[in-house]
Amino acid sequence: MKISMDQLLPGEKATVLQIYAAGDLRQKLLAMGLLPGVEIELIRVAPLGDPLDFKLRDFHLSMRRSEARNIIVERNNHHGWRGRRKRRHWKWQTKL
Amino acid sequence: MGGEGEGKEGIGSGRQNYRVAIVGNPNCGKTTLFNELTGARQKVGNWPGVTIEKKTGFLNINHNIRAEIIDLPGIYSLSAYSLDERIARDYLLKEKPDAIINIVDASNLERNLFLTTQLLELEIPMVIALNLMDAAEKKNLKIDVDILSSHLHLPVVPVVALKGQGVEATVEAVKEVILGRWHKKNAMVTFGADGEKKLADVQELLKESATRLKLPLRWLAVKLFEGDKEYELLLENKELRDRINEYKEKVVKIVGEDTETIIADYRYGFISGLVKEAVKVTADIRITLSEKIDAVIASRILxxxxxxxxxxxxxxxxxxxxxxxxxxxxxxxxxxxxxxxxxxxxxxxxxxxxxxxxxxxxxxxxxxxxxxxxxxxxxxxxxxxxxxxxxxxxxxxxxxxxxxxxxxxxxxxxxxxxxxxxxxxxxxxxxxxxxxxxxxxxxxxxxxxCGARLPVYIMIAGAVFAQNVGTVVFSLYxxxxxxxxxxxxxxxxxxxxxxxTPFVMELPPYRLPTLxxxxxxxxxxxxxxxxxxxxxIVAIILLLVIIGYLPVGVTPNSKDSVLGKIGTAIAPVFKPQGFADWKASVALFTGIFAKEAVVGTMAALYGVEEKNSSGNPETKSINGKDTLKERIARDFTPLSAYSFLLFILLYSPCVATMGAIAKEAGLKWAIFSVLFNITVAYIISMAVFQIGTLIQKLL
Known part of the structure; x- marks a missing residue:
């Protein structure tokens, strides 16, 4: 299922499919090696819910949700019970 | 540091001078290596027209050869988007240094080599300093330096800059390349059979332009293929631009991606191949120490x-x-x-x-x-x-x-x-x-x-708002x-x-710094x-001191001094704010020296003995607290006092701050800041005083 990169949960891995960003941002992402086909993992969310800390090509890259929204990915790993609980918790938090 | 201002040509020594630029990603130990190479022989300035720091230093390679080392800003690529990248790119292509030291983080090879693949196209002799070899080892990465060297056609030197390891070998390699003893031409990333064919055609079209612009042909072709804005503008010929765009569109149609992505993809493809051959992972570490630390100190709760x-x-x-x-x-x-x-x-x-x-x-x-x-x-x-x-x-x-x-x-x-x-x-x-x-x-x-304004608040609020000093001070903050x-x-x-600006920031691993x-x-x-x-700062203080003592013979800073006269002249301006008193005006004037000077000035003008002019309210509270308090309280109503305090909070930054603004943003912005803040202070304290008076009347 295609989702935007900001919808991942901590611990989830995904493959980048498309980057809908232009100019400065696009160039920066490409230079960082964030290209279609690369695997990324959401490591953590900053205390106030934004930005996000991703891991790719063995380094950490943080970006705001507004930037991550421009990147379409597909989840790689399926999460079990723990993931589902986290997801519910997450929904509750984003509502706030 | 600071004083080493020699000219570029070796003065009378018959030495040969070369220029060597250090280029690399941020957080890869670039500055450490620069310090190791140049020692204390450094010069810090700014790049022309911008506030970004430019560091240069000197390295004596041997008694015949001296190199000026230029520390370029840390960058991830050579695009025309960010200021740092433009500075680095302009320097490399316009000033054409004799050699590049490309510093590469061995513990993060893939991303660091992206910049390397672009540097290769500049056709400048280059050495790779493979830094942080110890960090790579800790990550259980075994890097074969010879394989990297033979694939990139460059000398590759393993370095641990923090410990000074490999620095001499780097110098040796730099000597080899600047003397032309390294005979291999830089390797280049190729962009597939189809892409190369198109690129060859584009290069054919660009031959003249490249000579005119003094740019490496392949580099220019690749950049134009990517759609580099700066280079597109440099092409004089619209027809040429259109023909290149035709080629671009053809490629986009075939591959289904934009050219920027295709080129980045080929670069990373080249890197992946190289890393696969040259790097062996001896044991898999799933979580590094940095990640463990971050799990605590960057966590949602802590x-x-x-x-x-x-x-x-x-x-x-x-x-x-x-x-x-x-x-x-x-x-x-x-x-x-x-x-x-x-x-x-x-x-x-x-x-x-x-x-x-x-x-x-x-x-x-x-x-x-x-x-x-x-x-x-x-x-x-x-x-x-x-x-x-x-x-x-x-x-x-x-x-x-x-x-x-x-x-x-x-x-x-x-x-x-x-x-x-x-x-x-x-x-x-x-x-x-x-x-x-x-x-x-x-x-x-x-x-x-700032801290210097606190004593002023305490003195005035203490005199006028006996019970609510804390609340008043808090409200000001x-x-x-x-x-x-x-x-x-x-x-x-x-x-x-x-x-x-888009927020895309690397979170580098934690590293022990050097003292x-x-x-x-x-x-x-x-x-x-x-x-x-x-x-x-000294110039402005000098000016204020002089007008406080003139004309000769008057009591310094009294009503008869130029300063006092200025105070008297300014005072009516503060009528709408409720403190049209010459003493308040003079205090505000001297407060521009340093905010705490308001305390000393007020104390002096209200005729209270005070030891030093730097004004420490505690010392006075022992001596003549009541007198000073009473006298101030006589001149101010709670409303005018609050309006005065607001003015002090918001008005002109002090001389030292002006100096800092002028240094960091330029004199123009420092003047702007002074005028803007005074205006803001004037309007706000007027609004507070006038509205307050109105409410009092209505009550």
Whole structure:
């Protein structure tokens, strides 16, 4: 299922499919090696819910949700019970 | 440092001079290697027209060869988007150094080599310094340097810059390439059979332009293929541009991606192949130490408390611990002033000499020097936090809050420091990359109520608001913060309009910094403050001292002095604010020296004995507290006192802060800041006084 990169949960891995960003941002992402086909993992969310800390090509890259929204990915790993609980918790938090 | 201003050509020594540029990603130990290569023979300046630091140093390769080493800004690629990248690119292509040292983080090869693949196309002799070999080993990566070297056709030297390992070998390799003893041509990334064919056609079209623009042909072709804005503008011929665009469109049609992505993809493809051959993973580490640390100190629960603790400690130590140092310097200068005064009296020198020399020049220098202690401490902490890797975590944790103000997370530290003193606060904006963000952070910093304003609040609020001093003082701090937010948002929407920069930031692994590196960085900042802000501060203090003592014979700073007359002339201007008193006006005037001078001036003008003019309210509270309080209370109503306090909170930044703004943003912005803040203060305190009076009448 295609989702935007900001919808991942901590611990989830995904493959980048498309980057809908232009100019400065696009160039920066490409230079960082964030290209279609690369695997990324959401490591953590900053205390106030934004930005996000991703891991790719063995380094950490943080970006705001507004930037991550421009990147379409597909989840790689399926999460079990723990993931589902986290997801519910997450929904509750984003509502706030 | 600072003084090594020799010319480029070896003076009379018959030495050959070469220029070598250090290029690499941020956080890969570039500055450490630069320091190792050049030692203390460094020169810090700015790149033409921008405030980005330019460091150069000298390296004697042997007694015949000397190299000027240029430290280019840390960059991830050679595009035309960011200022840092443009500076690096312009330097490499226009100044054409004799060699490049490309410093590469061995523990993060893939991303670092992306820049390398672009540098290869510049056709400049290059050496790769493979730094952080120890960090790579800790990650269980075994790197075959020979394979890297043979694939890239470059000398590759393993280095641990922090320990000085491999530095000599790097120098040796640089010597080889600049003397032309390395015969291989740089390797190039190829863009597939189809792509290469198209690229060959484009190169054919560009031959003349490349010669005219003095750019490497393949580099220009690739950049134009990517759609590089700067180079597109350089092409004189519209027909040429259209034909290149045709080629681009053809490729886009076949591959289904834009050319920028295709080219980046080929570069990373080349890198992946190379890394697969050259790097063996001996054991898999799933979580590194850095990640374990981040799981605690950047976590959702502890992230903010830990950041608050770090900032609190930095604040506490820099401001509180510097007090003994400031006092010591103060007393040192006081005795120096006494000494020189005595000498001058004995020499029967005219009074004006002692006024200008002693109170103006030496007193002013003293003021500058007292700022050195807190500035040095703040920069010591900032350098430490930056080198260890925590500054980017601070930005990560605080970004959400600051984004709300239209600023990046890194703006938080300069603003917090402003509560101690605006000068280090403004200097600390150096950690911010974007010029507009930085300028906004500089301009709103004076609204952060600094430590020097507190004694003024306590004295006046203490005299007028007996019971509610704490509340009044707190409200002033709160209004200051509110004004900073409002003004910041207004600037963002008006004079410093611009999309807030995309926040894509690397979180580098934590690394132990070296004391030497931190001390050098601290010293650079302190020295440049003394040099650039210091002169302006002394000049303004000198001016204020002179007009306080003129005309000859009057009691200094009295109603009859030029200063007093200016006060009397200005006073009616403050009628709408409710404090149209010449003493208040003079106090505001001297407050521009240093905010705490308001206390000393008020005390002096209200005829209360006071030992030193630096004004410490505690000393007075023992001596003549009631008299001073009563006299002030007589002149102010609670409303006019509050209006006066608001004015002090918001009006012109002090001389030292002006100097700092002028240094960081330019004289134009310093003048703007003075005028803007005075206007804001005038309007706000007028509004408060007038509305307050109206309400009182209605009641």
């Amino acid at each position: 992230g903010i408390p830990f950041f608050a603790l770090v900032i609190f400690l930095m604040f506490k130590i820099s401001i509180d611990f510097s007090q003994p140092g400031i006092d010591y310097i103060d007393s040192l200068f006081a005795s120096l002033i006494d000494l020189i005064n005595n000498v001058l009296v004995n020499l029967h020198a005219p009074a004006w000499i002692s006024i200008i020399l002693v109170n103006g020049v030496i007193g002013g220098t003293g003021t500058v020097i007292t700022f050195v202690v807190p500035i040095a401490l703040v920069f010591f902490f900032l350098s430490f936090l930056e080198d260890i890797g925590y500054l980017s975590r601070g930005a990560f944790v605080m970004d959400r809050l600051m984004h709300w103000m239209g600023l990046p997370g890194k703006a938080f530290i300069p603003l917090i420091l402003g509560f101690g003193c605006n000068v280090p606060g403004i200097l600390a904006t150096r950690v911010m990359e974007d010029e507009k963000d930085r300028l906004i952070t500089i301009l709103i910093n004076p609204f952060m109520s 709160a209004i200051g913060i509110a004004m900073a937010i409002i003004v910041g948002l207004v600037f963002r929407k008006t004079i410093l309009k611009g999309p807030s 030497k590196g931190i001390l050098m960085h601290t010293w650079e900042n302190v020295w440049s403050f003394i040099k650039r802000a210091g002169t302006l």
